[in-house]
Amino acid sequence: MTRRGFLQKLIGVITGLSGLGFLGTVIGYLAPRREKGGRKILLSGDGSPIPAEKLKEVPYLVGLGIDGEPTIVVRYEGEMRAFSAVCTHLGCLVKWLPNKGEFFCPCHAGRFDANGVNIAGPPPSPLRRYRVYVTKDGLLGLEEIPT
Amino acid sequence: MKRWTQSFWDWIEERTGISRVVRGLLTEYYVPANLNVWYTMGSILLVCFVIQIITGILLLVYYVPQTSKAFESVKFITSTVPFGWFIRRMHAMTANLFVFVLFLHMLSTLFMGSYKKPREVQWITGLLLFALVLVEALSGYLLPWSQLSYWATTVATNSVGSIPLIGEKLVVWLRGTPKVSQYTLGRFFAMHVSFIPFTILVVIGIHLLFMRLTGISAPPGTDKSKVPKVPFYPHMVMKDLASIFVFLAVLMLLIFHYPQFAFPHDALIPANPLETPLHIKPEWYFLANYQTLKLVPNEFLGILVQLLAGLFLFFLPFIDRSPERRPLKRPLFTTLATLGVLAYIALAIWGHFS
Ligand code: HEM
Ligand code: FES
Numbered sequence A: 001m002t003r004r005g006f007l008q009k010l011i012g013v014i015t016g017l018s019g020l021g022f023l024g025t026v027i028g029y030l031a032p033r034r035e036k037g038g039r040k041i042l043l044s045g046d047g048s049p050i051p052a053e054k055l056k057e058v059p060y061l062v063g064l065g066i067d068g069e070p071t072i073v074v075r076y077e078g079e080m081r082a083f084s085a086v087c088t089h090l091g092c093l094v095k096w097l098p099n100k101g102e103f104f105c106p107c108h109a110g111r112f113d114a115n116g117v118n119i120a121g122p123p124p125s126p127l128r129r130y131r132v133y134v135t136k137d138g139l140l141g142l143e144e145i146p147t
Numbered sequence B: 001m002k003r004w005t006q007s008f009w010d011w012i013e014e015r016t017g018i019s020r021v022v023r024g025l026l027t028e029y030y031v032p033a034n035l036n037v038w039y040t041m042g043s044i045l046l047v048c049f050v051i052q053i054i055t056g057i058l059l060l061v062y063y064v065p066q067t068s069k070a071f072e073s074v075k076f077i078t079s080t081v082p083f084g085w086f087i088r089r090m091h092a093m094t095a096n097l098f099v100f101v102l103f104l105h106m107l108s109t110l111f112m113g114s115y116k117k118p119r120e121v122q123w124i125t126g127l128l129l130f131a132l133v134l135v136e137a138l139s140g141y142l143l144p145w146s147q148l149s150y151w152a153t154t155v156a157t158n159s160v161g162s163i164p165l166i167g168e169k170l171v172v173w174l175r176g177t178p179k180v181s182q183y184t185l186g187r188f189f190a191m192h193v194s195f196i197p198f199t200i201l202v203v204i205g206i207h208l209l210f211m212r213l214t215g216i217s218a219p220p221g222t223d224k225s226k227v228p229k230v231p232f233y234p235h236m237v238m239k240d241l242a243s244i245f246v247f248l249a250v251l252m253l254l255i256f257h258y259p260q261f262a263f264p265h266d267a268l269i270p271a272n273p274l275e276t277p278l279h280i281k282p283e284w285y286f287l288a289n290y291q292t293l294k295l296v297p298n299e300f301l302g303i304l305v306q307l308l309a310g311l312f313l314f315f316l317p318f319i320d321r322s323p324e325r326r327p328l329k330r331p332l333f334t335t336l337a338t339l340g341v342l343a344y345i346a347l348a349i350w351g352h353f354s
Helices: A003-030 A052-056 B004-016 B018-027 B037-062 B070-079 B084-111 B120-142 B147-162 B167-175 B182-214 B232-257 B284-295 B299-319 B331-353
Strands: A060-064 A070-076 A079-084 A095-097 A102-105 A110-112 A118-120 A129-134 A140-144 B030-032 B229-231
Touching (some): A052 A060, B004 B018, B018 B232, B037 B070, B037 B232, B070 B084, B084 B120, B084 B232, B084 B284, B120 B147, B120 B182, B120 B299, B147 B167, B147 B182, B147 B299, B167 B182, B229 B232, B284 B299
Antiparallel strands (some): A060 A070, A079 A129, A110 A118, A129 A140
């Protein structure tokens, strides 16, 4: 190898390695954060718990559930049901149509039945379901259902 | 006595010989005398970029990139700061016209065959600029943190999720969190006000450098070596200015009489991550993509179709290699391109009404 060739290689290797090292730092810096854990009860947008009583006044509630997942709790045939409100198509939040007993997504008119099963429109899969109960403080407790 | 500007100029000239550079760029740079109005689109695009930089920096003076404050700060700009409404409308409206004129520029170079050898690099850097401006507009859209911002960004970032294997991960990377949040606003803000504008600036530089190196094309059907030439300054500059002022007139008309075009109802309500508004639609320039996604039954296929269309455009100068540039002398290309444009417009209109 000529002296010049060697120097060219050396410059390439040095700058390449430093670049790679820095790239690693940048990737770590930009890595996404996950909000895990927290209390397993339904919270309103400002973080205060929603009393179960509230569900007597309105047909459905949307709040933040497990891991901050937007969660919808409905009254249907005398029982409470909870689902992730996040439409399985592109992530808009579904609304509950009490008269039809269906969930409706406003973005591309996706529909789900009262069990969260996708029945019309583009959504490819059912809404994730949670177990919901009234805690001893009168709040709405949520639990994952193992799949 | 000499004017002080003249003395200053002479002082620089004596040291650098700068007038040679200026002449080379303006008065002794000759272009074909028969350049048509489509050759002035580039100057309008430069004006758009400059407007966005200036109004963008002015918005930055009061804008706060924080979810609990962003909407208030933008409202403050429009309702309290003198001329704030004007600066904000100008930024939002120019963003729309920017994309529109980019379409015109791309279509004119497409139909005039200007992408052909030796101008492949201009075509490819042009496509890159188009993509960058779209990303720039998309990231700016989130900043006011309105209902429209929040949900349009939710849907747009989510559609990346249909890429197999890495899609879901990529969505979270884009957003910085599983759901659109402060982390998303932070990323989009940094991209919008620095990373992408700088990148655009560099690509514009390459685009124009290559244009100068290969020379501008003469309109199809004319022989560049035979048509008369005129100096870029003042002849072409005059033509450019005429187009630029027509553009500015349209911009003002929209700003003063049709502001709702850039600010629909949901743009005036602060973001609520627990309620999706009805009728959430993307901006007009994404409607065709949006409708394609809705039409193709498999989401990944929908993205693939668009990716292939993009790649096809990218490689067009290498696929279509005949030197012929006159639209009527290449009927197959002209027919296909016209059908393509019509299909695109039809998809967009369909997306708007569906
Ligand atoms: C290069 C082309 C650019 C395009 C196409 C663009 C587009 C947009 C769009 C569509 C919005 C949302 C408008 C609204 O709803 O108010 C926006 C907001 C914003 N942009 Fe840009 N922008 C560009 C460049 C810049 C630059 C260079 C800066 C700053 C250095 C900037 C700073 C801002 C700020 C602070 C906002 C939030 C204020 C607001 O929403 O009115 N932009 N931009
Ligand atoms: S996001 Fe719900 S139907 Fe598309």
